[in-house]
Amino acid sequence: MTAPTPSEKALVPFVSVENMMRLVHQVGIERLLVELTDVIEEDFRRWPLFDKTPRVASHSRDGVIELMPTSDGEIYAFKYVNGHPKNMGQGLQTVTAFGLLAEVSTGYPVLLTEMTLLTALRTAATSAMVARKLAPSGSTTMAMIGNGAQAEFQALAMKSVLGVSRLRLFDIDRRASEKTKRNLDGFCFEIEICNSAQSAIEGAQIITTCTADKQFATILTDNMVGSGVHINAIGGDCPGKTELHPDILRRSKTFVEYPPQTWIEGEIQQMEKDYPVTEIWQVLSGQAEGRTSSTQITLFDSVGFAIEDFSALRYVKNRIRGTNLFQEIDLIADPDEPRDLFGMLERAKS
Amino acid sequence: MTAPTPSEKALVPFVSVENMMRLVHQVGIERLLVELTDVIEEDFRRWPLFDKTPRVASHSRDGVIELMPTSDGEIYAFKYVNGHPKNMGQGLQTVTAFGLLAEVSTGYPVLLTEMTLLTALRTAATSAMVARKLAPSGSTTMAMIGNGAQAEFQALAMKSVLGVSRLRLFDIDRRASEKTKRNLDGFCFEIEICNSAQSAIEGAQIITTCTADKQFATILTDNMVGSGVHINAIGGDCPGKTELHPDILRRSKTFVEYPPQTWIEGEIQQMEKDYPVTEIWQVLSGQAEGRTSSTQITLFDSVGFAIEDFSALRYVKNRIRGTNLFQEIDLIADPDEPRDLFGMLERAKS
Numbered sequence: 001m002t003a004p005t006p007s008e009k010a011l012v013p014f015v016s017v018e019n020m021m022r023l024v025h026q027v028g029i030e031r032l033l034v035e036l037t038d039v040i041e042e043d044f045r046r047w048p049l050f051d052k053t054p055r056v057a058s059h060s061r062d063g064v065i066e067l068m069p070t071s072d073g074e075i076y077a078f079k080y081v082n083g084h085p086k087n088m089g090q091g092l093q094t095v096t097a098f099g100l101l102a103e104v105s106t107g108y109p110v111l112l113t114e115m116t117l118l119t120a121l122r123t124a125a126t127s128a129m130v131a132r133k134l135a136p137s138g139s140t141t142m143a144m145i146g147n148g149a150q151a152e153f154q155a156l157a158m159k160s161v162l163g164v165s166r167l168r169l170f171d172i173d174r175r176a177s178e179k180t181k182r183n184l185d186g187f188c189f190e191i192e193i194c195n196s197a198q199s200a201i202e203g204a205q206i207i208t209t210c211t212a213d214k215q216f217a218t219i220l221t222d223n224m225v226g227s228g229v230h231i232n233a234i235g236g237d238c239p240g241k242t243e244l245h246p247d248i249l250r251r252s253k254t255f256v257e258y259p260p261q262t263w264i265e266g267e268i269q270q271m272e273k274d275y276p277v278t279e280i281w282q283v284l285s286g287q288a289e290g291r292t293s294s295t296q297i298t299l300f301d302s303v304g305f306a307i308e309d310f311s312a313l314r315y316v317k318n319r320i321r322g323t324n325l326f327q328e329i330d331l332i333a334d335p336d337e338p339r340d341l342f343g344m345l346e347r348a349k350s
Numbered sequence: 351m352t353a354p355t356p357s358e359k360a361l362v363p364f365v366s367v368e369n370m371m372r373l374v375h376q377v378g379i380e381r382l383l384v385e386l387t388d389v390i391e392e393d394f395r396r397w398p399l400f401d402k403t404p405r406v407a408s409h410s411r412d413g414v415i416e417l418m419p420t421s422d423g424e425i426y427a428f429k430y431v432n433g434h435p436k437n438m439g440q441g442l443q444t445v446t447a448f449g450l451l452a453e454v455s456t457g458y459p460v461l462l463t464e465m466t467l468l469t470a471l472r473t474a475a476t477s478a479m480v481a482r483k484l485a486p487s488g489s490t491t492m493a494m495i496g497n498g499a500q501a502e503f504q505a506l507a508m509k510s511v512l513g514v515s516r517l518r519l520f521d522i523d524r525r526a527s528e529k530t531k532r533n534l535d536g537f538c539f540e541i542e543i544c545n546s547a548q549s550a551i552e553g554a555q556i557i558t559t560c561t562a563d564k565q566f567a568t569i570l571t572d573n574m575v576g577s578g579v580h581i582n583a584i585g586g587d588c589p590g591k592t593e594l595h596p597d598i599l600r601r602s603k604t605f606v607e608y609p610p611q612t613w614i615e616g617e618i619q620q621m622e623k624d625y626p627v628t629e630i631w632q633v634l635s636g637q638a639e640g641r642t643s644s645t646q647i648t649l650f651d652s653v654g655f656a657i658e659d660f661s662a663l664r665y666v667k668n669r670i671r672g673t674n675l676f677q678e679i680d681l682i683a684d685p686d687e688p689r690d691l692f693g694m695l696e697r698a699k700s
Contacts, residue, residue, distance in 0.1 A: 017681070021694075
């Protein structure tokens with residue numbers, strides 16, 4: 001039984017996990033993080049163009065499945081992503097993801113790709129994009145509190161984009177810090193594993209918090225944080241999950257991706273509704289001020305937004321052009337005559 | 351460069367357009383439509399269990415891209431579907447679709463499949479499920495007004511599920527009717543191509559309207575429709591797109607899938623808000639009356655709902671088990687140690 005060969009439009013390039021890993025190694029992870037940071041910044045600078053539909057979440061006892069769509073009027077993107085804290089106990093990923101790009105003018109998909117790795121990359125690139133703008137100039141030392149799946153990506157993005165060279169690691173599970181240190185061997189960091197969060201942040205210009213507990217936690221208290229630092233808070237990213245004591249927020253100038261989403265998911269869910277936040281796209285496009293003094297604490301309350309996925313998908317689509325880093329999958333039915341779907345089906349019989 | 355072999359959970363079965371066509375032919379289209387009708391009815395009977403999130407639509411000048419998610423608490427499904435009326439002019443499909451099933455407990459995808467063909471099949475099966483309940487008993491003749499991509503699927507579902515054997519076709523483009531007649535050669539229908547909608551409905555117990563114009567149109571006027579018939583109105587399915595004169599609705603008992611969606615997209619968008627509608631799941635589960643007299647006009651104001659896609663995806667997942675009608679695609683990153691995503695990436699280098 002042979003079917004008619006599908007036309008070009010019916011075949012959608014698919015980037016598997018294996019091919020995504022090949023892409024990272026072919027480009028080089030540090031170069032890729034720099035390029036991705038620039039692509040995300042490009043899209044943040046044209047922020048008002050984007051359709052900012054809220055994500056659609058389906059919550060269950062064990063976790064959440066979300067669809068995150070956006071569009072710039074020419075390209076449509078969405079990401080499927082789950083969050084299941086208990087998965088780790090079964091040897092599964094807490095967060096897995098895949099994504100799709102489509103042409104707005106026809107609705108035809110033009111890219112399907114794994115996004116578990118790509119999300120880790122874009123999250124780190126977004127942190128680096130913001131830190132490049134807000135961190136004290138000449139930052140070289142980063143404290144990383146929480147050394148899970150994001151840790152190495154964060155470290156490499158801060159290195160390649162900002163020149164961070166010293167890491168001070170802390171995790172309540174020391175093996176996580178050891179894993180991170182081991183994985184970063186060969187990337188020319190000076191790395192110290194610390195016994196407490198307090199100790200980790202000593203001498204750091206950038207503090208990255210990235211823990212996984214799904215609850216209100218206090219990873220940092222106010223007395224621990226000195227003036228002039230940049231806090232990159234990426235672990236507090238859903239309702240009921242925060243990492244910072246509210247007093248730190250009271251002392252900081254806080255930057256967010258998309259306020260309606262961050263008020264629900266970010267650190268600022270703990271604050272009064274009149275707490276001031278600055279949209280990071282406005283800083284990047286010159287419409288708002290970033291850091292205004294060297295003693296100011298800047299805080300990026302990051303939750304992850306659909307436009308970052310859009311940028312990452314757009315980057316992958318351009319980067320795989322002319323390579324063999326994708327397969328074509330026959331996803332779209334494509335009859336010779338559009339009204340004759342049944343005829344296509346019948347002709348496939350013979 | 352070789353990557354570690356992904357584990358079972360990381361591989362997602364993918365049903366291509368070609369494999370979907372093979373599945374239809376292996377099962378036999380009429381048998382498949384009967385089985386699918388029963389699976390959809392099973393899910394409609396347990397309707398209150400489902401999460402009925404509204405679809406998320408991204409509108410543009412040329413069309414719409416929608417994500418339609420639902421879940422029964424154990425399985426999560428969503429469909430990506432576009433609607434671009436101008437596509438036909440470029441030789442493209444107006445509507446293309448694909449869908450995904452995932453486990454609610456882990457968020458891991460378990461099926462990815464084309465859904466352009468599958469949507470045509472589930473739409474026809476849903477019409478047949480409703481007609482089996484509401485059409486006059488012993489219905490043998492169906493008028494079909496609008497003979498586009500859905501026509502043959504509707505005809506075969508009504509034949510296999512209800513025993514319809516006579517078709518009276520009308521389309522403003524006679525070639526569409528000729529295409530439908532030709533495609534249905536060999537399926538043992540008695541088919542007549544008619545010169546008007548009026549003529550097509552003569553002697554029909556079931557009237558299916560399925561035209562594609564994206565505007566308020568009047569395919570049927572009140573004086574044309576006799577008592578006792580069942581109207582299967584599937585073309586009026588988005589804001590501003592209707593097919594029936596309001597006076598027909600005033601004389602009919604109207605059945606809908608999900609009222610909040612049908613009020614926006616269906617024929618009833620023309621009616622006053624106190625116009626009474628009956629939810630079809632309540633009829634199927636014995637909680638509401640269907641047809642109450644042989645002279646009553648019953649009207650199924652169909653717009654298509656996510657639960658029908660859920661049922662269709664569930665059916666395909668079961669039906670491909672043990673066959674070679676799918677490929678496995680490496681969609682989900684699966685490190686040996688969940689927190690060690692970066693380690694997986696690095697090990698793939700060697």
